[in-house]
Amino acid sequence: MSLLHPSRSACGLASAAVLLLASGAAAQGRRLTPEMLWDLGRVADPQVSPDGRFVLYHLRSYDLAANRGSTVIRRLERSSGEDVTIPFGRSASGARWSPDGSRLAFLASSVDGEHVGTTQVFVSDADGSDAKRVTDHAGGVSNLAWSPDGQQFSFTATVRLAPTLVDQHPDLPLAEARVYDDLMVRHWDTWKDGTYSHLFVVPSDGSSPARDLMAGMRVDTPLMPFGGGEQIAWSPDSTGLVYTAKVSDAPEFSTNSDLFWAPLDGGTHRNLTRGFGGYDVEPRFSPSGQWLAWASMERNGYESDQNRLFVRAWPPGADPVRVDRWDGTVGSFSWLPDSSGFLVEADWRGTHQVFRLPLEGDGVPAAVTSGRWHFASAVPLPDGSGFVALRQQSERPHELVEVPLSGEPVEGELRTDVNGAVYADLDLPSVEERWFDATDGEKVHAWVIKPPGFDPQKRYPMLLYCQGGPQSQVGQWFSYRWNFHLMAARGYVVLAVNRRGLPGFGTAWNEAISRDWGGQAMQDLLAATDAMIAEPWIDPRRVGAVGASYGGYTVYWLMGHDQPDRFAAMVAHCGVFNLESMYLSTEELFFANWDLGGPYWGDDRTRADYERFSPHRFVQDWDTPLLVIHGQQDFRVPLEQGLQAFTGAQVRGVPSRFVYFPGESHWVLSPQNGVLWQRLFFDWLDRHLAPKKR
Numbered sequence: 001m002s003l004l005h006p007s008r009s010a011c012g013l014a015s016a017a018v019l020l021l022a023s024g025a026a027a028q029g030r031r032l033t034p035e036m037l038w039d040l041g042r043v044a045d046p047q048v049s050p051d052g053r054f055v056l057y058h059l060r061s062y063d064l065a066a067n068r069g070s071t072v073i074r075r076l077e078r079s080s081g082e083d084v085t086i087p088f089g090r091s092a093s094g095a096r097w098s099p100d101g102s103r104l105a106f107l108a109s110s111v112d113g114e115h116v117g118t119t120q121v122f123v124s125d126a127d128g129s130d131a132k133r134v135t136d137h138a139g140g141v142s143n144l145a146w147s148p149d150g151q152q153f154s155f156t157a158t159v160r161l162a163p164t165l166v167d168q169h170p171d172l173p174l175a176e177a178r179v180y181d182d183l184m185v186r187h188w189d190t191w192k193d194g195t196y197s198h199l200f201v202v203p204s205d206g207s208s209p210a211r212d213l214m215a216g217m218r219v220d221t222p223l224m225p226f227g228g229g230e231q232i233a234w235s236p237d238s239t240g241l242v243y244t245a246k247v248s249d250a251p252e253f254s255t256n257s258d259l260f261w262a263p264l265d266g267g268t269h270r271n272l273t274r275g276f277g278g279y280d281v282e283p284r285f286s287p288s289g290q291w292l293a294w295a296s297m298e299r300n301g302y303e304s305d306q307n308r309l310f311v312r313a314w315p316p317g318a319d320p321v322r323v324d325r326w327d328g329t330v331g332s333f334s335w336l337p338d339s340s341g342f343l344v345e346a347d348w349r350g351t352h353q354v355f356r357l358p359l360e361g362d363g364v365p366a367a368v369t370s371g372r373w374h375f376a377s378a379v380p381l382p383d384g385s386g387f388v389a390l391r392q393q394s395e396r397p398h399e400l401v402e403v404p405l406s407g408e409p410v411e412g413e414l415r416t417d418v419n420g421a422v423y424a425d426l427d428l429p430s431v432e433e434r435w436f437d438a439t440d441g442e443k444v445h446a447w448v449i450k451p452p453g454f455d456p457q458k459r460y461p462m463l464l465y466c467q468g469g470p471q472s473q474v475g476q477w478f479s480y481r482w483n484f485h486l487m488a489a490r491g492y493v494v495l496a497v498n499r500r501g502l503p504g505f506g507t508a509w510n511e512a513i514s515r516d517w518g519g520q521a522m523q524d525l526l527a528a529t530d531a532m533i534a535e536p537w538i539d540p541r542r543v544g545a546v547g548a549s550y551g552g553y554t555v556y557w558l559m560g561h562d563q564p565d566r567f568a569a570m571v572a573h574c575g576v577f578n579l580e581s582m583y584l585s586t587e588e589l590f591f592a593n594w595d596l597g598g599p600y601w602g603d604d605r606t607r608a609d610y611e612r613f614s615p616h617r618f619v620q621d622w623d624t625p626l627l628v629i630h631g632q633q634d635f636r637v638p639l640e641q642g643l644q645a646f647t648g649a650q651v652r653g654v655p656s657r658f659v660y661f662p663g664e665s666h667w668v669l670s671p672q673n674g675v676l677w678q679r680l681f682f683d684w685l686d687r688h689l690a691p692k693k694r
């Protein structure tokens with residue numbers, strides 16, 4: 001049976017037009033639509049040539065009708081601005097300059113009509129011509145990198161270290177089962193299957209087979225499931241690599257990863273960060289070869305701990321030294337070309353900026369970028385004059401910019417405009433920064449996004465956006481699902497609050513959410529909501545709350561604690577509903593152990609917290625129309641969380657709908673599913689928040 005009732009589909013999905021007209025938004029230009037999100041090119045992975053002349057970047061595009069995406073490699077000449085596609089085909093990725101700049105290496109499954117079937121390493125001339133395949137590795141490869149001497153490549157690939165069910169029971173070839181004796185049996189969206197991601201090296205001319213540097217080791221590099229090539233680094237003399245992994249005897253609910261030295265001569269791997277308790281990631285050798293730097297968290301089990309920057313002499317000698325001394329948390333970073341310090345990316349007051357941090361000094365980074373932007377993937381220019389980076393904001397996705405390293409912080413110079421044609425006649429929303437008074441006397445930061453053509457003499461519906469994480473800043477990102485621009489284009493004012501528990505506002509603010517899920521963070525959201533409802537251009541009868549993950553938890557929590565009634569509609573995507581069943585069904589137990597205090601049968605405080613913070617205990621107070629969305633493959637917040645919430649709403653007689661995506665996980669990644677998600681999202685909001693006919 002369709003989840004969208006046939007009798008309502010046409011009028012329901014058309015109701016956005018009614019809402020736009022009713023809100024007084026003039027139809028002077030085009031407005032962003034769910035379908036247009038998939039017309040936008042997605043710029044990623046800038047790579048500067050060794051001589052600084054060119055910048056490679058990835059450009060991904062989507063075919064909505066075919067329900068798939070493809071990627072090309074582009075090459076921008078910095079001086080002339082010439083921007084061309086390198087002829088690698090549409091399956092290329094991971095393009096990297098050779099150390100001397102004369103060649104390119106890249107990953108692809110098909111080049112010049114040669115269909116390999118799996119992703120392999122290719123090498124071409126610097127202009128993309130004369131591409132030749134280097135590897136023929138079963139199952140494909142990823143995370144490609146040149147050695148500094150240009151003689152070898154490193155890459156990662158999957159290896160099997162445990163027998164399959166058929167290996168163990170050859171007389172039952174059609175049997176289907178998974179058998180486990182320990183945690184974790186699954187992670188995010190993948191079941192544990194006895195395979196591991198290992199580090200390999202191969203000559204860059206393909207003259208001999210690839211060699212597994214981690215043969216027999218039951219550990220992964222990079223860290224699963226989100227780690228990439230940034231967690232692996234060649235030594236300056238090309239004699240080995242440093243990689244990131246968890247120690248083999250660490251419990252599954254640990255965050256204690258370390259850096260390991262793997263010599264190419266087959267010697268014993270050495271733990272370089274033994275005694276460091278939390279995540280140790282992103283090894284980076286200085287251009288001079290004298291230092292190894294990395295990002296480190298102090299506390300084991302706390303995945304959102306402050307990220308600090310450490311260095312140690314290379315070859316390893318004296319003890320590591322912390323470089324940064326501030327109340328921020330280090331995101332990604334890179335060495336400056338002269339090895340005098342770093343470019344550091346970090347959340348900052350609702351934005352994501354780039355800072356300069358000297359190797360020697362007071363440890364306080366100085367901002368080199370400014371403005372209402374999210375900068376990412378900063379790559380220094382070889383001459384030290386500046387860097388290239390990706391830059392986005394809530395209205396528009398990433399483009400490539402160039403930023404000088406002289407004078408005051410700047411917003412950077414735009415170097416690409418891949419979505420210029422789409423935006424040429426697009427009406428844009430306006431974005432304002434606001435600070436609200438919290439119930440405890442603190443100030444709470446928020447972004448307020450107003451519809452295109454906003455008229456303060458009219459009244460608009462409002463959406464309270466509830467952020468997930470729970471420690472994940474509401475910044476200037478352009479999401480392809482929780483898209484503030486799209487929400488505003490549909491006629492909504494969006495209130496996006498950096499409530500208690502989010503980075504960018506100091507470590508104390510970030511840590512305030514732990515063991516207080518239903519506490520001050522909720523009061524921050526409600527205080528901001530009440531202040532906005534008092535604005536004459538907000539219709540207090542048409543206010544909704546939406547969110548995913550912890551944001552979905554927030555929606556469920558507000559459903560049972562909204563007195564007096566503020567909200568007329570709710571949407572929860574992959575939200576946490578029942579803390580007790582969540583503890584026993586989620587995969588990363590270290591997360592629940594830290595943020596919730598451990599299992600619900602723990603000490604008196606923990607048991608009391610579960611009782612007062614679990615939304616399932618307050619369903620008797622639910623009366624707000626609720627849309628529940630969940631994916632089958634979400635193992636972080638398992639499907640039963642959404643099903644329980646929907647059942648509770650139905651039993652209570654609350655108007656509710658359940659949208660189930662059997663092939664999606666915590667996210668919605670398929671193009672057509674993405675459009676359907678947006679249509680159902682706005683259909684629900686529009687029918688409950690549109691002006692009532694008189």
